[in-house]
Amino acid sequence: MRPDWDWSLKDLKRVPQNGRKVFTSFACGGGSTMGYKLAGFIVLGNVEIDPQMMRIYRQNHDPRFTFLMPIQQFKEIPNSELPAELFDLDILDGSPPCSVFSMSGDREEKWGGEFMFREGQAKQQLDNLFFDFLDVAEKLQPRAIVAENVSGMIKGNARGYVSLVLSRFREIGYRPQLFLLNSATMGVPQKRERLFFIAARKDLKLPKLQLEFNEPPVLYRDIREGTGSTINPQSLTFRRWLKRRPKDLNIGDITAREEGKVSNFNTILIRNQKVPNTLASSSVFLRTDQPQHISETDIIRIQTFPRDYDFLDAGVQYVCGMSVPPLMMKRIALEIYKQWFEEK
Template sequence: MTLPAWDWRLSDLAGIPHHGKTVFSCFSCGGGSTMGYKLAGYRVLGNVEIDPQMMKIYRKNHNPSHPFLMPIQEFKSIPDADLPPELFNLDILDGSPPCSVFSTAGAREDKWGGEYAFREGQAVQQLDDLFFEFLEVAEKLQPRVIVAENVKGMLIGKARGFVSLVLYRLREIGYRPQLFLLNSATMGVPQKRERLFFAASRNDLKFPRLKLEFNEPPILYGEVRQGRGKPINPESRTFQRWHRKRPPDLNMGDVTEREEGKVSNFNTILLKDQKVANTLASSSVFLRDDVPEHISDTDAIHIQTFPSDYDFMDADVQYVCGMSVPPIMMHRIAEQIHLQWLDPK
């Protein structure tokens, strides 16, 4: 029996034919993008990651040739002579600069210019500078193609000025950038995840305009649902609200607005079998609509299209998945970049 594309194993990568194109990944987290590139036949040379726990997990699952556990600022300052020569002959430099300051949740403009650490054990950084640090790495390595992923919120309100600066900087370092707002639900991923992708080709290569158009049928939560989830604490307000929900309610914010006169807990999502799952974020709460329990870890793995044999070690499954690009989403993009740009024959 042929398994659906979202149901796969890391061991399947051994059967993927390689075409020889190379990738280096920045802000790699658990390697969602890395797995997407590998599914599309690329050789991922290594990664830069600031989080010790995420690097440990990345090394366990991907065995990179050139791992760099350090902030991107330190990596860009490594003398050229001390870097592996193959990094200066890259096909793709990939990166997902941390994007929480551009999220549409909360008073995001208040966070701009501030310094934060995502979690304990990470260095404090000014997050809205990281995209430009990434572009300095691109200027240093001069890959044929740059691919960067970020949140849809970069296209909303004042953040559009930040996007303009990114596009200007890409042109300044010798690249022709394009912007794509893509929804993973149209790309074989059982999740409504809208993300902004920058794809830029080096000026001297004269590549045509890239076309990224996807129209795969939606995959409903009921098709990927599996196993039992952790029960909702019967002593909690969430449990009480869950029992007061109505069929049209999509999240606990709908319940609190109706029952308590205010909107709260809108990040506590009610997943229905007949609908596509919402964006799986590292901090969101997903509850099953028909039974008072959280989704299972297996659900999170399926929703994010992580492989079933991925070793999360001591990390929270939803955190690793939620911080990553869905592998199948990146697979679709990487495949088209190869077909249209890197090997158009």
């Protein structure tokens, strides 16, 4: 029997559907989309600003309704011009871009400024995107809202921003809950700590959601496969690898971070007997026992993407690093269904 992290898009055809409907925004490669589908939900479609990511999303997920545009434009579409199904959603999902709340860099200096999240996209004020997302929620009135973001949102000065977000949830008629979750406790071979805002519409009088996950860790040696590209012996990366590779590969807690931070100059050494660190789109992941980068198969498995995912012309690590691990979202979606939507 294959482990949960080793799966195929073809497997979705065998997942019993529960009839509950989801629409997602800031969809990127569709990590959360695949998680909902693995949990039996129907994902109707998405909103996405990036043309390349939209092509990839359509290729892999065959959505009914797609909107290639900024979310600010989507929320201004007259209700009469939107599909009726979008006004009968069980879950509105979204992962508003969160780089301005990351704990790396001078994040406060970015607040209030307009940036292109990626080359080729429109400039946006990234710290406003969460409120744009909630404007869409107010428009569509789904039964529940799920929004994922970085843990940095509840650290330091950003906590005031979170208070404003929670107030907006309540203002539009929802009862929000905050969950700080680590994917390593959810069967994902990755220490990815993320904040989830999950809210139920007040008029439904649903109970408080309980989320506790304690699955055994999946180590790098469990998912490791293939040969990664060789580190250039003349490079700075190689010198870092020589300096930082452990002399004793058997020490330390398997869930501990390597140096107190997720990365050191964006270079991360992965040990066989530990859970891999957070996979970011710009990280450099190196094997400790060989002067190699990890393989693309490793990247796909660390992020729990399906083995037959079509990345088209995009980088595997970029798409994976920008997405929610499908298995992480599957675990959350199953609990939402069981506790809120399942017929008792």
